[in-house]
Amino acid sequence: MLSVKNLHASVGDKEILRGINLEVRAGEVHAIMGPNGSGKSTFASVLAGNEKFTVTEGEVTFMGKNLLEYSIEDRARMGLFQGFQYPVEIPGVTMANFMKIAVNEQRKFRGEEPLTAGEFLRMMREKSAVVELDTKLTNRAVNEGFSGGEKKKNEIFQMAMLEPKLAVLDETDSGLDIDALRIVATGVTKLHTAENATIVITHYQRLLDYIVPDYVHVLYKGRIIHSGDKTLALKLEKEGYDWLINNLEE
Amino acid sequence: MGVLDYLNSLGIDCSSSGEITLPDGTPALLLVNPTKVECGIAEQGEDYLILVHTHQGESKLSIDVMPHASLRILQVILADAECRMEVRQQVGSRCEMISVVVAGGKVDYQTDMNGSFSSNVLRAAYVVGKEENARVNVRINHNVADCRSNSLVKGVAGGHATGEFEGMVYVAPDAQRTDAVQTSRNIEIGCDAHIKAQPQLEIYADDVKCSHGATVGQLDNEAVLYMRQRGLSLEQAKRLQIEGFISDIVYQSKEFGEVLAQELTSKLELL
Amino acid sequence: MAEKEILESLEGEYKYGFTTDIETETIARGLNEEVIRLISQKKEEPEWMLERRLQAFRHWQQMPLPKWAHLDIPEIDFQDIIYYAAPKQTKKLGSMDEVDPELKRTFDKLGIPLEEQMALAGVAVDAVMDSVSVKTTFRETLAEKGIIFCSISEAIREYPELVKKYLGSVVPYTDNFYAALNAAVFSDGSFCYIPKGVRCPMELSTYFRINAEGTGQFERTLLVADEGAYVSYLEGCTAPRRDENQLHAAVVEIIVERDAEVKYSTVQNWYPGDKEGKGGIYNFVTKRGLCRENARLSWTQVETGSAITWKYPSCVLLGDNSVGEFYSVAMTNNYQQADTGTKMIHIGRNTRSRIVSKGISAGKSQNAYRGLVRVAKAAENARNYSQCDSLLIGDKCGAHTFPVMDSKNPTAVIEHEATTSKISEEQLMYCRQRGLSTEDAVGLIVNGYAREVLAKLPMEFAVEAQKLLAINLEGSVG
Numbered sequence: 001m002l003s004v005k006n007l008h009a010s011v012g013d014k015e016i017l018r019g020i021n022l023e024v025r026a027g028e029v030h031a032i033m034g035p036n037g038s039g040k041s042t043f044a045s046v047l048a049g050n051e052k053f054t055v056t057e058g059e060v061t062f063m064g065k066n067l068l069e070y071s072i073e074d075r076a077r078m079g080l081f082q083g084f085q086y087p088v089e090i091p092g093v094t095m096a097n098f099m100k101i102a103v104n105e106q107r108k109f110r111g112e113e114p115l116t117a118g119e120f121l122r123m124m125r126e127k128s129a130v131v132e133l134d135t136k137l138t139n140r141a142v143n144e145g146f147s148g149g150e151k152k153k154n155e156i157f158q159m160a161m162l163e164p165k166l167a168v169l170d171e172t173d174s175g176l177d178i179d180a181l182r183i184v185a186t187g188v189t190k191l192h193t194a195e196n197a198t199i200v201i202t203h204y205q206r207l208l209d210y211i212v213p214d215y216v217h218v219l220y221k222g223r224i225i226h227s228g229d230k231t232l233a234l235k236l237e238k239e240g241y242d243w244l245i246n247n248l249e250e
Numbered sequence: 251m252g253v254l255d256y257l258n259s260l261g262i263d264c265s266s267s268g269e270i271t272l273p274d275g276t277p278a279l280l281l282v283n284p285t286k287v288e289c290g291i292a293e294q295g296e297d298y299l300i301l302v303h304t305h306q307g308e309s310k311l312s313i314d315v316m317p318h319a320s321l322r323i324l325q326v327i328l329a330d331a332e333c334r335m336e337v338r339q340q341v342g343s344r345c346e347m348i349s350v351v352v353a354g355g356k357v358d359y360q361t362d363m364n365g366s367f368s369s370n371v372l373r374a375a376y377v378v379g380k381e382e383n384a385r386v387n388v389r390i391n392h393n394v395a396d397c398r399s400n401s402l403v404k405g406v407a408g409g410h411a412t413g414e415f416e417g418m419v420y421v422a423p424d425a426q427r428t429d430a431v432q433t434s435r436n437i438e439i440g441c442d443a444h445i446k447a448q449p450q451l452e453i454y455a456d457d458v459k460c461s462h463g464a465t466v467g468q469l470d471n472e473a474v475l476y477m478r479q480r481g482l483s484l485e486q487a488k489r490l491q492i493e494g495f496i497s498d499i500v501y502q503s504k505e506f507g508e509v510l511a512q513e514l515t516s517k518l519e520l521l
Numbered sequence: 522m523a524e525k526e527i528l529e530s531l532e533g534e535y536k537y538g539f540t541t542d543i544e545t546e547t548i549a550r551g552l553n554e555e556v557i558r559l560i561s562q563k564k565e566e567p568e569w570m571l572e573r574r575l576q577a578f579r580h581w582q583q584m585p586l587p588k589w590a591h592l593d594i595p596e597i598d599f600q601d602i603i604y605y606a607a608p609k610q611t612k613k614l615g616s617m618d619e620v621d622p623e624l625k626r627t628f629d630k631l632g633i634p635l636e637e638q639m640a641l642a643g644v645a646v647d648a649v650m651d652s653v654s655v656k657t658t659f660r661e662t663l664a665e666k667g668i669i670f671c672s673i674s675e676a677i678r679e680y681p682e683l684v685k686k687y688l689g690s691v692v693p694y695t696d697n698f699y700a701a702l703n704a705a706v707f708s709d710g711s712f713c714y715i716p717k718g719v720r721c722p723m724e725l726s727t728y729f730r731i732n733a734e735g736t737g738q739f740e741r742t743l744l745v746a747d748e749g750a751y752v753s754y755l756e757g758c759t760a761p762r763r764d765e766n767q768l769h770a771a772v773v774e775i776i777v778e779r780d781a782e783v784k785y786s787t788v789q790n791w792y793p794g795d796k797e798g799k800g801g802i803y804n805f806v807t808k809r810g811l812c813r814e815n816a817r818l819s820w821t822q823v824e825t826g827s828a829i830t831w832k833y834p835s836c837v838l839l840g841d842n843s844v845g846e847f848y849s850v851a852m853t854n855n856y857q858q859a860d861t862g863t864k865m866i867h868i869g870r871n872t873r874s875r876i877v878s879k880g881i882s883a884g885k886s887q888n889a890y891r892g893l894v895r896v897a898k899a900a901e902n903a904r905n906y907s908q909c910d911s912l913l914i915g916d917k918c919g920a921h922t923f924p925v926m927d928s929k930n931p932t933a934v935i936e937h938e939a940t941t942s943k944i945s946e947e948q949l950m951y952c953r954q955r956g957l958s959t960e961d962a963v964g965l966i967v968n969g970y971a972r973e974v975l976a977k978l979p980m981e982f983a984v985e986a987q988k989l990l991a992i993n994l995e996g997s998v999g
Contacts, residue, residue: 049479071478084476088472090491091495092498093490093491093494093497102481102482141497444928445928446926449922449924453911453941459941461939466896467935
């Protein structure tokens with residue numbers, strides 16, 4: 001589904017990603033961990049197509065297409081979803097209106113008819129149940145005045161609405177209390193099928209208690225320095241990153 | 251559907267002024283292109299004025315809001331009109347005004363808070379493009395103690411248009427416990443657009459809560475990016491953001507929110 | 522009751538109100554071309570300078586008095602002012618020992634030691650009394666680095682090329698009424714030139730003192746920081762207590778060349794008049810700086826003195842990436858009036874400016890912030906942030922805010938916020954419960970309120986400014 005080969009990216013003169021290789025197949029869950037500043041969020045943004053970053057080398061294939069050729073919105077329509085670490089507040093723009101346009105743009109991209117108002121409302125109701133999102137929130141402006149937990153639930157709600165092929169969730173667990181974490185993680189698990197895939201970027205092992213990864217990768221200084229199965233996350237939790245970094249430097 | 255179409259769809263004749271009834275049963279006075287109006291809102295009374303300006307010209311309204319009366323005003327300016335409005339509020343009265351300007355033109359709004367415990371709320375939005383020039387002047391005089399006022403004016407200028415806001419909150423000596431907020435938010439979307447904002451405070455009493463704020467800016471690029479990640483096109487993201495920007499002005503009106511939003515949206519399409 | 526107490530605690534004494542008994546040479550009252558020729562002659566100026574003065578004078582005669590400020594200015598009789606006064610000196614000064622001991626005592630009393638060994642913390646001082654510069658310290662040390670620091674009169678004689686190039690280049694005589702008047706009659710002031718790439722090793726300072734009666738002070742300061750240079754400059758001023766009003770109309774011009782940085786700090790403490798509003802200095806000042814590419818100009822002012830203040834230190838951000846800053850505390854008490862603020866003119870790309878203004882009004886005073894932020898069409902990505910707060914002490918004073926934002930570029934972001942507050946009974950009670958006197962509590966709260974600006978001042982000045990704020994407020998809370 002996603003194949004990343006030797007991806008290099010920089011912001012200004014500063015190279016942040018320095019040769020990432022990653023293969024993600026349908027039905028898989030990958031976790032990317034690593035110390036602060038290792039390039040995790042940059043990786044998510046580069047996949048999504050954020051123009052702030054320049055890809056200087058490497059290739060990314062998504063669903064058989066060269067992902068790097070597409071604009072951020074086309075990547076979204078192709079089924080790539082980025083769950084933001086800091087979801088943006090958009091004053092005055094209601095969630096309902098925003099999602100209606102987003103869903104219909106995706107349908108248009110696939111050559112489907114737009115949803116009727118009734119169909120859309122039904123969909124909103126169903127999907128908000130996935131993350132136990134208060135339906136009142138869908139009448140409010142996008143993320144405006146939402147608590148940290150509500151913002152993250154809202155990200156997963158939008159993921160449910162857009163049914164992506166690949167979801168890249170950037171620090172979706174940060175700033176969540178244990179209940180919100182459980183709800184968000186359960187939501188992600190519910191949305192997971194054999195046809196889609198998820199990349200979870202996180203600092204903490206605790207999220208991985210709920211979203212069980214097939215692979216765990218450690219990103220350090222813009223490269224994946226180690227990969228393993230879910231037990232790696234537990235080891236990292238106990239022992240930190242030093243043993244890996246020291247290995248590397250020896 | 252614009253405001254005129256909406257009123258027409260209700261079977262209301264918009265070619266002349268007169269008393270009308272809105273679908274929810276609220277009575278209102280419709281004034282079409284008024285030139286000079288002087289009126290009073292009776293003590294304890296409730297009134298709703300709807301002003302529609304469809305062609306150029308000057309208009310001057312002078313309104314006395316008697317004790318404990320309540321006045322709502324909706325003003326829609328569709329042509330390059332020059333409108334001056336003076337409201338004098340007596341004790342315990344309330345005035346709520348919504349003004350939408352989708353053409354060049356000048357709105358001059360002055361309220362004198364002459365009786366304590368009265369309140370005034372103003373919400374205004376203008377969208378101008380091409381060579382248009384919109385000017386919104388708001389002056390709130392707190393002449394007595396214990397009144398509240400809150401004004402919010404939002405503007406969008408595209409093309410070669412100019413948008414100007416001049417605001418003043420005046421607090422007289424002894425107008426203690428005044429609570430006044432005045433805000434002006436502006437977005438420039440045309441390379442040759444020009445925005446000028448002058449929010450002013452003149453305060454002669456110490457036990458007051460007064461603040462003003464003004465911003466001149468552009469669209470929030472982070473928000474545009476966020477929307478594009480969800481599949482919206484650049485144009486859609488920009489449009490949606492501007493609509494969101496002015497939504498808190500228009501949806502202040504229960505009856506006309508949707509229609510006013512459409513009025514502004516169709517104007518946006520021309521920018 | 523607390524209000525009365527606070528108001529009482531604000532009635533401080535102006536401690537610089539003494540007069541120096543020194544022989545002064547003055548010219549007759551009044552202003553005409555002859556007077557200007559006389560001033561020019563006394564300053565031994567070259568012909569070109571006289572020509573400039575006369576040109577400015579002729580222009581000034583055609584100009585109307587500006588009336589737009591939120592000030593109640595009594596009519597000023599410009600023919601009833603003495604335009605030149607100088608402490609008598611028999612000969613040119615060679616060393617410190619030759620300075621009149623009385624004059625030296627005056628500056629000592631003001632806390633401005635002219636003795637070089639006493640000038641602690643390495644501050645070089647140019648002391649100006651009435652119309653002449655009395656003494657500039659540390660000149661030799663500075664000269665080693667190529668820095669010129671002297672009186673403007675001297676600069677006109679010794680460095681005519683620099684003066685010709687820069688004088689009037691930022692504030693032309695046509696700029697405004699008082700700038701024109703100053704250009705015609707300016708008597709002395711400081712000149713400073715920092716050569717390319719030089720970081721001035723010490724704070725430079727000019728200390729202005731009005732002493733003679735019936736005179737006006739019209740000083741002119743010209744400061745040039747050449748490419749990559751840095752200087753921090755301080756300015757202080759005081760005047761004796763007198764019942765008559767005296768006029769002070771100064772011009773400060775700053776040129777900040779590419780990559781250079783200038784910090785200009787002022788503690789203005791001219792005599793403010795008495796409790797009934799009698800006497801005091803009319804302070805009409807034009808201050809402006811021009812910034813080239815990557816240059817930075819930062820104005821910090823603490824304005825506590827003067828009966829009337831009319832002053833807008835401004836930045837013309839001409840070069841790309843240049844930065845302008847304005848930090849101000851303006852305090853008015855009794856019958857003082859202040860209309861002060863800044864102009865930030867964004868012309869270059871990526872120019873940034875920041876304005877922090879803290880007004881404090883007490884007694885029956887009026888205090889206004891007036892500002893202009895203009896973004897020219899070419900100023901891509903210009904940014905401005907302004908914060909203007911007012912603190913009212915007592916219910917007989919006024920606090921006003923008059924900002925203008927004018928943007929012709931859609932990539933500009935301008936933000937302005939203003940609030941008004943008072944010292945709350947709760948704050949006072951809280952402090953007093955912990956054992957502070959009302960007076961100390963007020964001083965503390967006011968200093969806390971002004972902290973953001975005071976923190977921008979060089980250390981020695983910050984302490985001085987804090988004391989000033991407390992003294993000026995003695996006797997006044999609401």
